[in-house]
Amino acid sequence: MRNEELIRIFMENASKVAAKPIRVEGSNKLNDILDEILANETSVYCPAKTELEKSVIIDVERRVEALENATSSVEEVVAGIAETGSIVVSSANGRALQTSLLPTYHVALLSADNIFASLDEFFKIMGNDLPTNVTFITGPSRTADIELTLTIGVHGPEKVSILVI
Amino acid sequence: MKKPGGQSINFRDNARQALQNPTLRRAMRHATETFRNKRNDAIDGIPFEEWREQASELRKSIIGNINGYVDEFAVNATKRGAIVHRAKTAADARDLITAILKDNGAKSIVKSKSMVTEEIHLNKCLADLGFRVIETDLGEYIIQIAGETPSHIIVPAIHRSKEQIGQLFCEKLGCDFSDDPAVLTDTARKLLRQEFLSADAAISGANCYIANTGSIVLFTNEGNGRMVTTLPPLHIVVTSIEKALPSIDDLPLLMRLLPRSATGQVLTSYLSIISGQRMAYSTMDTKRLHIVLLDNGRSEIARGPYWEMLKCIKCGACMNVCPVYGMIGGHAYASTYPGPMGVILSTLLNGLENAHPLLDATTLCGACAEACPVKVPLLKLLYELREMRVAKGYNNTLEGVSMRGFGIAAKNAHIFRTGQASAGALWPLAGILSPVTVNRLPKPVKRTFRRRFS
Ligand code: SF4
Numbered sequence: 001m002r003n004e005e006l007i008r009i010f011m012e013n014a015s016k017v018a019a020k021p022i023r024v025e026g027s028n029k030l031n032d033i034l035d036e037i038l039a040n041e042t043s044v045y046c047p048a049k050t051e052l053e054k055s056v057i058i059d060v061e062r063r064v065e066a067l068e069n070a071t072s073s074v075e076e077v078v079a080g081i082a083e084t085g086s087i088v089v090s091s092a093n094g095r096a097l098q099t100s101l102l103p104t105y106h107v108a109l110l111s112a113d114n115i116f117a118s119l120d121e122f123f124k125i126m127g128n129d130l131p132t133n134v135t136f137i138t139g140p141s142r143t144a145d146i147e148l149t150l151t152i153g154v155h156g157p158e159k160v161s162i163l164v165i
Numbered sequence: 166m167k168k169p170g171g172q173s174i175n176f177r178d179n180a181r182q183a184l185q186n187p188t189l190r191r192a193m194r195h196a197t198e199t200f201r202n203k204r205n206d207a208i209d210g211i212p213f214e215e216w217r218e219q220a221s222e223l224r225k226s227i228i229g230n231i232n233g234y235v236d237e238f239a240v241n242a243t244k245r246g247a248i249v250h251r252a253k254t255a256a257d258a259r260d261l262i263t264a265i266l267k268d269n270g271a272k273s274i275v276k277s278k279s280m281v282t283e284e285i286h287l288n289k290c291l292a293d294l295g296f297r298v299i300e301t302d303l304g305e306y307i308i309q310i311a312g313e314t315p316s317h318i319i320v321p322a323i324h325r326s327k328e329q330i331g332q333l334f335c336e337k338l339g340c341d342f343s344d345d346p347a348v349l350t351d352t353a354r355k356l357l358r359q360e361f362l363s364a365d366a367a368i369s370g371a372n373c374y375i376a377n378t379g380s381i382v383l384f385t386n387e388g389n390g391r392m393v394t395t396l397p398p399l400h401i402v403v404t405s406i407e408k409a410l411p412s413i414d415d416l417p418l419l420m421r422l423l424p425r426s427a428t429g430q431v432l433t434s435y436l437s438i439i440s441g442q443r444m445a446y447s448t449m450d451t452k453r454l455h456i457v458l459l460d461n462g463r464s465e466i467a468r469g470p471y472w473e474m475l476k477c478i479k480c481g482a483c484m485n486v487c488p489v490y491g492m493i494g495g496h497a498y499a500s501t502y503p504g505p506m507g508v509i510l511s512t513l514l515n516g517l518e519n520a521h522p523l524l525d526a527t528t529l530c531g532a533c534a535e536a537c538p539v540k541v542p543l544l545k546l547l548y549e550l551r552e553m554r555v556a557k558g559y560n561n562t563l564e565g566v567s568m569r570g571f572g573i574a575a576k577n578a579h580i581f582r583t584g585q586a587s588a589g590a591l592w593p594l595a596g597i598l599s600p601v602t603v604n605r606l607p608k609p610v611k612r613t614f615r616r617r618f619s
Pocket residue numbers: 426476477478479480481482483484506533536537538539540541543
């Protein structure tokens with residue numbers, strides 16, 4: 001499948017599960033888009049470990065070092081799955097899984113090269129030697145435990161944006 | 166008729182009572198309808214039949230070698246630093262879990278939803294021993310503060326209206342009354358966040374375990390499952406032996422079938438694959454992972470004539486389409502697992518002597534078997550167990566006569582179909598309903614499911 005087609009299917013399916021995919025053309029645009037979507041956030045956490053994360057600029061007043069104190073987080077995720085519109089995070093290289101869990105707003109940076117067409121394709125690449133924790137995130141946290149009424153945002157984020165770079 | 170002894174479930178009285186509760190009736194009608202529609206939408210436009218055939222074959226091969234997979238899993242999970250325990254009985258599991266908690270000095274425990282811990286009545290045991298146990302799945306949290314048991318395996322508080330939940334929160338948590346699900350959810354979120362961060366230990370279930378990688382897998386939506394498996398310093402997984410998948414390559418099939426059948430989702434918000442023990446959050450202490458694999462009679466079921474029940478992946482689809490469950494809800498079954506799969510599993514786990522009245526909880530319409538994503542032959546198993554019930558002398562003579570007829574018919578597919586078409590005659594629940602209620606019951610299908618699809 002052509003890369004553009006894969007990106008399109010991924011973004012379409014991510015929207016269906018209430019995530020907000022945004023296409024970033026050229027990495028110089030990344031910080032403009034982040035400024036825009038994080039405009040109302042008072043505290044932002046970004047691990048600054050990968051190259052992509054290091055290119056993220058967050059003003060000092062808003063940047064927090066402790067994840068528990070952050071209302072939002074920006075981090076690179078390891079993969080996107082077009083079939084389900086999911087993003088994948090993992091504990092490999094000592095990454096904290098809670099970056100995509102504790103803040104109410106999770107901004108995922110996804111390199112377009114890391115989008116897989118299907119679940120099978122992803123698992124084939126992963127092999128059997130799995131990191132301690134691999135988590136697929138498909139939209140924001142939700143519940144339907146009260147009268148099956150969908151409520152977005154329970155213990156995990158209520159908003160998930162995916163910047164496809 | 167004299168029973169050979171033992172205290173059996175009073176299903177008829179429970180069902181009668183449930184039918185007289187208008188709030189429950191409304192809640193159940195709404196819930197099962199919503200579930201059915203969502204699931205039907207979710208399987209539209211996908212090769213569902215092909216996938217369920219594959220899943221059925223896969224689950225069949227697993228149950229045929231269940232202890233082999235338990236062994237392989239134990240070896241691989243141990244390599245990854247997990248400590249694997251096998252519990253033969255519910256009591257063994259409770260003792261193991263209590264000992265692990267005591268050894269680690271844990272007093273406060275956060276739990277994410279686990280039907281296996283309901284099966285072994287873990288919460289009561291831990292509470293009696295002085296542990297503080299908090300359920301963190303919203304539905305489980307609601308029934309925990311209400312002092313109830315789950316009435317559905319996926320949405321445990323499905324029997325309650327939002328007004329009832331609002332009143333409950335008002336009384337028990339001292340907050341202002343609201344019947345807005347978003348407000349109630351937010352109340353729970355705030356109260357539980359502190360519990361996640363301060364708990365000494367976590368107990369979770371697992372939707373499946375993977376033999377060739379030693380991983381356990383959790384499908385969740387709220388994020389509580391992720392909290393409990395990543396925050397406290399000790400994590401105990403309690404699951405049952407039949408939940409094996411041979412290889413990580415088998416997981417995509419389960420990922421495609423389970424959420425669609427359970428909640429009509431393409432995938433749950435979160436799916437975590439946990440392999441071995443992990444590093445602690447914010448300190449570098451290694452955290453401990455214990456995995457308790459419960460047998461509780463399953464090895465024996467796997468070897469016996471009703472082994473197909475163990476193919477079940479606990480999606481709840483069969484209860485959502487069951488006309489009986491849809492009218493009376495889960496509590497009337499007075500057992501951990503309700504609905505069609507619950508009737509059969511409870512009979513197998515707890516014995517005919519205790520559970521035989523549950524075999525009345527069916528219209529024999531076959532909707533359950535048609536909905537099942539792994540093709541558990543629920544209707545066939547119901548017939549066979551009812552035949553067994555007659556043979557063991559647990560029920561009325563009228564059915565005895567009909568069932569003997571069935572015994573012959575079941576051996577021949579053509580006659581079996583004819584028999585199904587006249588299942589109305591064997592409509593056991595009708596007898597306990599008032600004439601008014603009977604008129605409002607969905608009539609047994611004229612054209613059977615089997616015929617419509619073949
Ligand atoms: S028997 Fe089938 S439909 Fe019922 S819970 Fe199990 S897997 Fe789901």
